Amino acid sequence: xxxxxxxxxxxxxxxxxxxxIVLSLNMVMVRPEDGxxxxxxxxxxxxxxxxxxxxxxxxxxxxxxxxxxFGENAWTDWGPTQDVNSVNVMSTILDVESPDxxxxxxxxxxxxxxxxxxxxxxWDQALSPTRDRKIPWATLFGNHDDAPFEWPIDWFSSxxxxxxxxxxxxxxxxNKCSFKGSTRLELMKNEIRKNSLSYTRFxxxxxxxxxxxxxxxxxxxxxDHESPVMLMYFLDSxxxxxxxxxxxxxxxWFYNKSQELNPDSSIPEIVxxxxxxxAYEKVAKKATSTRTQCVGSLFKERVAAQEAEMGMMKLLKKxxxxxxxxxxxxxxxxxxxxxxxxxxxxxxHTGYGGYGSWDRGARILEITDQPFSLKTWIRxxxxxxxxxxxxxx
Numbered sequence: 212x213x214x215x216x217x218x219x220x221x222x223x224x225x226x227x228x229x230x231x232i233v234l235s236l237n238m239v240m241v242r243p244e245d246g247x248x249x250x251x252x253x254x255x256x257x258x259x260x261x262x263x264x265x266x267x268x269x270x271x272x273x274x275x276x277x278x279x280x281f282g283e284n285a286w287t288d289w290g291p292t293q294d295v296n297s298v299n300v301m302s303t304i305l306d307v308e309s310p311d312x313x314x315x316x317x318x319x320x321x322x323x324x325x326x327x328x329x330x331x332x333x334w335d336q337a338l339s340p341t342r343d344r345k346i347p348w349a350t351l352f353g354n355h356d357d358a359p360f361e362w363p364i365d366w367f368s369s370x371x372x373x374x375x376x377x378x379x380x381x382x383x384x385x386n387k388c389s390f391k392g393s394t395r396l397e398l399m400k401n402e403i404r405k406n407s408l409s410y411t412r413f414x415x416x417x418x419x420x421x422x423x424x425x426x427x428x429x430x431x432x433x434x435d436h437e438s439p440v441m442l443m444y445f446l447d448s449x450x451x452x453x454x455x456x457x458x459x460x461x462x463x464w465f466y467n468k469s470q471e472l473n474p475d476s477s478i479p480e481i482v483x484x485x486x487x488x489x490a491y492e493k494v495a496k497k498a499t500s501t502r503t504q505c506v507g508s509l510f511k512e513r514v515a516a517q518e519a520e521m522g523m524m525k526l527l528k529k530x531x532x533x534x535x536x537x538x539x540x541x542x543x544x545x546x547x548x549x550x551x552x553x554x555x556x557x558x559x560h561t562g563y564g565g566y567g568s569w570d571r572g573a574r575i576l577e578i579t580d581q582p583f584s585l586k587t588w589i590r591x592x593x594x595x596x597x598x599x600x601x602x603x604x
Contacts, residue, residue, distance in 0.1 A: 220593075226504045258410065260347070260429045262440055262580045263311055268532065271299035271429055271440075273576040274310040274590075276301060277539030277557075280355065280564025282333035283321040286363075290324070293563035294336060300561055300571045301340040307594055308575055313341045314445075316539040316558050317353025317485030318565065322363040322392050322451065330393035331401040342408060349410040349421035349443075350402060352395050353539065355448020360390040394452065395422040414447065418461055421447040426468055431580050440580045441479045442472060444561060448486040448517060448538075455486050455518045462522040469530065476532035479603060481576075483537045487557075489520040491538070494548045494555050503549075506600040507546025507557070508589065509569060515541055523535075534585050534603040537574065542567040545574070545589055547600055554602045559589050 227259045262271045279297050284290035305313075320333045341348050401423055402409050414424030424446050428439040444465065466483075473480065491514045494505075527533045528551045535547070535554040542560035549555075559572040572591040579586070588599035 216366070228376065228593065258412070258425075260312060260410070260427055260443075262429060262431055262578070266371045269432055269580045270577045271312070271580075272308060272571055272586075273311040273312045273314060273578070274304060274308055274346045275316050275537060275539075275558040275574040275576070276315050276337075276508055276561045277316040277485075278318045278353070278565050279315070279337050279562030281337045281562070282316055282325045282330065284324055284565035286326065286484075290564075293492060294333070296563035297561065297571075298336070298340055300563070301573075303592055303594065304561075304566065304573045304575075304590050305340055305344055305346065308408050308590055310346060310575065313348040314483060314537075315348060315350040316443070316537065317351055318355045318470070318539060318562075319350060319353070321355045321358075321564055323355060323358035325392065326360060326387045326390050328376075328391070329397070329401070331398055334398055334402065334434075335405070338409075342406060345408065347414075349407045349445060350399075351411075351445045351483060351485060352398075352447050352451075352566075354448075354455055356398065356451060357395050358451040359392055380389055381508055395397060395420065395447070399423065406509050412445075415464060415581075418447075418458075418464055420453050421449065421458060421461055422581065423447040424461060424464060426472065428472075429578060439478055440583065441481065441578055442469075442532075444469075444480065444482040446482065446484040446523075448484040450486060456458075456521060457484065457488070457517065457523045459521045462526055465523065466526055469532075473532055476530055478532060479534050480532045481535050481537065481583065481585070482533060484539060485557075486517050486540045488524050488552055489516050490524045491555055492516050494550050495544075505546045505548040507544070507561075507598050509543055509545040509557075511543030511567075511569065512541055514544070535587075537576075543569060545572075545598065547587065547598070556587065556602075559591075 218304060276591050281294050283293060319337045320330050322330050399413060401409060402411055410427055412425030415421050427443045429441040430439050433486050446457055448457050495514045531552060533553050535556055537556050537558060539558045542565055544557045545559045547556040558565050558574040560567060561571055561573050570591055572589050575588050575590050577586045585603040586601050589597050
C-alpha cells in the first residue's frame with residue numbers, strides 16, 4: 212500500500228508539473244491569431260525607441276539593410292559564399308557607423324531557392340551581425356521572403372535530382388528537405404520568439420496576408436512616450452505568396468493609426484516598405500532629364516513598382532508630417548528624390564545575393580532632437596561615405 216501511495220503521489224506531482232509547463236508555454240508564446248489587433252506583440256519590447264544623449268544635439272542613428280537574399284542558390288558553393296560576404300558587409304557598416312537601430316528592408320532571404328523545412332535558419336543568419344553587437348532591429352517583408360520554391364531546370368539535365376545539403380540542425384522531422392518554404396507568419400513568429408532585441412511586430416489580423424504592418428515611436432531622452440520625436444511606420448508591400456501591392460485596407464489602417472497617434476501632424480513621420488510605389492516611377496522619369504534635385508550614385512535601372520496604386524501615396528501626400536519613404540527592391544538604384552513635400556528614397560543593395568554587381572552598402576539615417584532634423588547618407592562596404600542629404604529640419 213505504501214508503495215502504491217508513493218507512486219500515486221509521483222504521478223500527481225509530474226502531472227502538476229506538466230500542467231504548469233503547458234500554462235507557461237501558453238503565456239510566453241503569444242500567437243498572433245489569438246487576438247493581436249494593434250500591431251504590438253506581447254512577446255516583444257514595448258515599441259518605444261529612445262534617442263541617445265541629452266539636450267541639444269542628441270541623436271538616433273538607423274542603418275537600413277536591403278535585399279540581403281540569404282540562402283540564394285543554397286545547393287551550390289557560390290550561394291553560402293555570398294551569405295558570408297553579406298555578413299561581412301553588414302559587420303563593416305555596423306562597426307563604422309555604430310547605429311542605435313537597424314531596419315531589415317525586405318528580401319532578407321531568397322525563399323524560392325530554399326529547399327529546406329524552415330527558412331528561419333537563413334533569416335537568423337542575416338540577423339546575426341546585428342544581434343551579435345546587441346543592436347535592436349525591426350524587419351519587414353519583401354517579395355522573395357516567402358516565395359515558393361523554384362526548381363532549377365539544370366537539375367533535370369542529369370540522371371536524377373542532385374542531393375540537397377540541408378543545414379545540419381535539430382529540426383522537427385529530422386534533417387530533411389521539404390521545398391514547402393516558410394510563410395510570413397512562421398518567419399515572424401520565429402524571429403520574435405527567439406530574439407529579445409527584435410522590435411518587429413505582427414500586424415493587425417484584418418490586414419493579413421499582409422503581415423509586417425506596425426509603427427514604432429522614437430522618444431526623447433527627456434520626455435515620455437506620449438511626446439515622440441518621430442513615428443516610424445512599417446508596411447508589407449506584398450509579393451511572393453500574394454500580389455505586390457499595398458492594399459486599400461492597409462492604407463485605411465495607416466490613416467486611422469496616424470490620426471490616433473498624430474492627429475495634428477505635429478510629429479515627423481517616416482514610412483518604410485520594400486517594393487516602390489508608382490510614385491517612384493513618376494519621380495524617376497523626371498530624374499532622367501536632370502538629376503540635380505536627386506541625390507545618389509546609382510541610376511542604373513528602371514523602377515520596378517508595385518502592381519497597382521491603391522491610395523497609400525495619396526494619404527502620404529496629404530500629411531505634412533511625412534518626411535520620407537524608404538524602399539529597397541531595385542538593386543541598381545540608391546537615390547533620394549523630392550516628391551511633393553516629402554522625399555522618396557531607395558536604400559542601397561546590401562547583400563551579395565540577388566542580381567547586380569554594383570558595390571554593396573547601406574543607407575544610414577540620423578535623427579537629431581532639439582531641434583529636429585533628418586539626415587541620410589550611403590555608407591559603402593569599403594568604408595566610404597557619399598550622397599549625404601538633409602531630408603527635413
